[in-house]
Amino acid sequence: MVEKLLDIRDLHVQFDVYGGTLKVLNGVNLCMEEGEKVGLVGETGCGKTTTAKSILRILPEPPARIPKGEIFFKNQDILKMGSRDIRRIHAHEISMIFQDPTASLNPVFTIGDQLMEAIKYSSIEDGISKREIQRRAIQSLQDVALPDPERILENYPIQLSGGMRQRICIAMALATRSRLLIADEPTTSLDVTIQDQVLRLLGILVQEKETSTILITHSLGIVREWTKRVYVMYAGAMVETARTEELFEKPLHPYTQGLLKAVPKLTGEGIAKGIPGRIPNYLNPPSGCRFNPRCPHVMPVCKIERPPFFTTEGIHQVACFLYKE
Amino acid sequence: MMAVETLRVTNLKKYFFTKQGVVKAADGVNFSIWEQETLGLVGESGSGKSTVAYTIMGIYAPTQGTILFKGKDISKESKKRSKRFKKDIQIVFQDPGSSLNPRRSIKQILELPLRVHRITNGSRTDQIEQLLNMVELPSDYMYKYPLAIGGGERQIVAIARALATNPSFIVLDEPTSALDVSVQAKIINLLMSLQEELNLTYLFITHDLSLMRNLATRVAIMYLGKICEIAPTVEFFKNPLHPYTRMLLSSIPVVSKDEEELKPKKIISRGEIPSPVNIPPGCSFHLRCPEKMDICTRADPMMIEYAQGHFVRCHLYPIETG
Numbered sequence: 230m231v232e233k234l235l236d237i238r239d240l241h242v243q244f245d246v247y248g249g250t251l252k253v254l255n256g257v258n259l260c261m262e263e264g265e266k267v268g269l270v271g272e273t274g275c276g277k278t279t280t281a282k283s284i285l286r287i288l289p290e291p292p293a294r295i296p297k298g299e300i301f302f303k304n305q306d307i308l309k310m311g312s313r314d315i316r317r318i319h320a321h322e323i324s325m326i327f328q329d330p331t332a333s334l335n336p337v338f339t340i341g342d343q344l345m346e347a348i349k350y351s352s353i354e355d356g357i358s359k360r361e362i363q364r365r366a367i368q369s370l371q372d373v374a375l376p377d378p379e380r381i382l383e384n385y386p387i388q389l390s391g392g393m394r395q396r397i398c399i400a401m402a403l404a405t406r407s408r409l410l411i412a413d414e415p416t417t418s419l420d421v422t423i424q425d426q427v428l429r430l431l432g433i434l435v436q437e438k439e440t441s442t443i444l445i446t447h448s449l450g451i452v453r454e455w456t457k458r459v460y461v462m463y464a465g466a467m468v469e470t471a472r473t474e475e476l477f478e479k480p481l482h483p484y485t486q487g488l489l490k491a492v493p494k495l496t497g498e499g500i501a502k503g504i505p506g507r508i509p510n511y512l513n514p515p516s517g518c519r520f521n522p523r524c525p526h527v528m529p530v531c532k533i534e535r536p537p538f539f540t541t542e543g544i545h546q547v548a549c550f551l552y553k554e
Numbered sequence: 555m556m557a558v559e560t561l562r563v564t565n566l567k568k569y570f571f572t573k574q575g576v577v578k579a580a581d582g583v584n585f586s587i588w589e590q591e592t593l594g595l596v597g598e599s600g601s602g603k604s605t606v607a608y609t610i611m612g613i614y615a616p617t618q619g620t621i622l623f624k625g626k627d628i629s630k631e632s633k634k635r636s637k638r639f640k641k642d643i644q645i646v647f648q649d650p651g652s653s654l655n656p657r658r659s660i661k662q663i664l665e666l667p668l669r670v671h672r673i674t675n676g677s678r679t680d681q682i683e684q685l686l687n688m689v690e691l692p693s694d695y696m697y698k699y700p701l702a703i704g705g706g707e708r709q710i711v712a713i714a715r716a717l718a719t720n721p722s723f724i725v726l727d728e729p730t731s732a733l734d735v736s737v738q739a740k741i742i743n744l745l746m747s748l749q750e751e752l753n754l755t756y757l758f759i760t761h762d763l764s765l766m767r768n769l770a771t772r773v774a775i776m777y778l779g780k781i782c783e784i785a786p787t788v789e790f791f792k793n794p795l796h797p798y799t800r801m802l803l804s805s806i807p808v809v810s811k812d813e814e815e816l817k818p819k820k821i822i823s824r825g826e827i828p829s830p831v832n833i834p835p836g837c838s839f840h841l842r843c844p845e846k847m848d849i850c851t852r853a854d855p856m857m858i859e860y861a862q863g864h865f866v867r868c869h870l871y872p873i874e875t876g
Contacts, residue, residue: 272734273705392826420598421761422823425805429822447734450807477809491739493764495791495806495813500746500768503739507704 233301234409234441235284236260240298242279244511245291251511253279255465255519257298258538261441261458263408268456268473269445272488274508276465277445281411285323286315302409320351324402328414330394334386341366341382344401351405369404373397374430392423396430403434410435413445428455449492453477458544461485464509464519467538471545481547483524518549526551557588559625560723560755561610566619566629568602568609575831579605581779583619584857587723592749592756594770594787596763596802600827602779603759607725610757611645623723641671644716648728650708654700660686660711661696667718681718689714689744706737710744717748727759742769764806764813767791772863775799778830778838781857785864794818795866797843837869845870 242254254276261267271277282288284300286307300307307318327333335343344366349357363382370378373396386394395415402410415431416424432455435442444456452459452473459476461469461484469482480486490501506523509515515522521531530550538546539553563585570577579602587593597603609616612632621629628639647653654663664682667673675681683693689710700708709729716724726745730738746769748754758770766773767787774784775798783796794800800818808814825842828834834841840850849869857867 272736390826420827421763422598422801422805423826424807425823448807449735449809453809454807488736489809491735492809493735493738493742493762493768494810495764495767495803495808495816496810497767497787497791500739500742500765502743504736507706507737 232263232303234261234263234265234303235443236299236301237280237284238299238301240280240283240300241296242276242283242288242298243294243296245294249512252514253465253511254283254298255514256535257462257465258467259460261443264439264441265458266435266442266444266456268452268459269443269462270447270449270452270459271462272447272508275462277447277462278413280462281325281413281443281445284411285319285325286310320405322407323409323411324405324407325411325413326395326398326402326415328417330391330398330418331386333398334394336386338385339382340384340386340389340397344369344382344397344404347401348404351407365404369400370397372403372434373400375400392419392427395419395427399427399431399434403438403440406438408441410440410442411445412442414447415444416451417446417448424451449477449489461488464514465511466519467548468520469545469547469549470538472543475542475545479545481541481545481552482520482549483526483551484520487525557591559586560589560623561587561757562620562622563606563610564620564622566606566609566621567617568605568614569617572831577830578779578833579830580609580616581833583776583779583781585774585781585784587755587757588771589722589755590749590753591771592758592769594758594760594766594773595776596760596766596773597776598761598802598827600778600830601776602830603776604727605779606776607645607727607757607759611643611725612640637671641719642721643723643725644719644721645725645727646709646712646716646729649732650700650705650712651732653712654708654715656700658699659696660698660700660703663700663711664696664715664718667715671719673719685714685718688717688748704737706733706741709733709741713741713744713748717752720752722753723755723757725757725759728761730765731760731762738765763802764808775802778828778833780838780867781865782839782868783864783866785861785866789861789864791816793861793864795860795864795871796868797821797845797870798839801842801844 237257237259240254240257244251257280269277345362348362348365367378370381375381375396416427456473459473460467463484469485480489487504491503493500504523509519517533518531518536521527536548536550538548540546541552563583566580566583568580583606595603608614610621612635615631616629620627628635661682664685665678682696686693686695691710730741770787772786773790774781777798783799794803800821801823804817804821805823821844836851836853837855840846847869855867855869857865860866860871
């Protein structure tokens, strides 16, 4: 029996804003085992990043509030931890790569300052020497295939290209030897050829270091090529989860189906019509299934009751009443 | 069938003179666009695709070269062009959040081109209602402000604004790259039906090759200010010739096995796009090219016609085969 590394149960996150409460996360369930590569895919505003930030407890509270839910990391509830334990988690257990490397690196410090600080912070107990820190910093830059690491340590972020900056963020995230890596749209701001390089590199590194990874993205193609298991998210909850291969062969949820159809294909079969309507307003989301106003198969029950996960085959689960029995 | 040439760009150069040196954003670009077709101009950031678009629009004056629009020379800045041409050529920008004035209502936004070009048939409100109908937005949207509507709808308003002057040629500068795929699908469908209805000609600037497969009549690939391959869409994806095209194609993340089979094998993306201030000598792609030969570091290849309508600029395809 493999140990569960992360287990999110019925997570609700709300934001108190002028004019009401944004009910963003509406019962997120996500669970992963040690060593897994899991994808979390969904469109803008579906709550992917909010989920990631709640795992790290870096949501600004207030306005954010977590009225309900549990996040077990190695059988301990992160939501019940004190700030000391949270710091330990940040330093040694979970790291994150953000979407925009320009915004996540401080422009007025050199790469070396920032990278070495991350290494120092993550190894407080070791009583580590300055020379050792520098050695590890250079090593981690070599790991991400950056040429001339000594010089890069002296550089400021602005002197490097977008692809190089994102490699530095990856180096920084992996230098801390975390057990879990959350990569939030790590390649969205990069060109497609550079994206390919960065993803390939990230794949090799997490394999080598046996880091469990959650890859958050809006790109179905990236999820397919990079992950083994995938969660599809819509308007603050998971709508479907399956082995990646199976999800792409047999998507079950009407939202997943619509999304897959809307992706332009290299085979050139034309462009589908897309999904009508748009993501609901979180101030006043639809009752029942939040996808019901846009769903082509909507039934009366969808407007009243929230669909739970129905298991169809193996680990393939879908939150849709079409698959009840 | 004799197609009519809408736009011909010949040896177009646009240099920017900066402190660090000369940026050759467009360096000898040649292409034509035929009436009612969609030419997809594809490239990564810094390839110069938007510079080409902006020069065609007259936002920049070309450093060298000519742009012929329906046979008339328009290779000058927009303010030196006659209003008649300006009316006939329109553009839709990438980010509707910044291309629409947040302090103007949609009615005011759509009214401006009508006023500037003194287009009158019926009352302004009727005209705007018609425009909104054309892009399938409800007429009460004219009283809304850009911030009150979704990103996809904002882009639709930007398209309506481009249509206001009844143009025949529209430059689309990454109109969907800021949007989600389900919204993108809607906008692409709208653009395609408008093209059919109004006999529009499109220059579609994008970095998304999969999208071009489904939309373009012909595809051109740009790298560091130059076009390296241009071909009719079906031929282009069946038989990609330039190593850079193959690298791009093999880097695309796809969603099915059928697509997987269309990707060229064994080309692994490497290297980064060099700075346009410091373009390598010879073929500008040789630093990243997996099939580099001696000659590539010395001589810039010429564009040759490899098959009918399929042009490529690479030493792998010597002139004899053309």
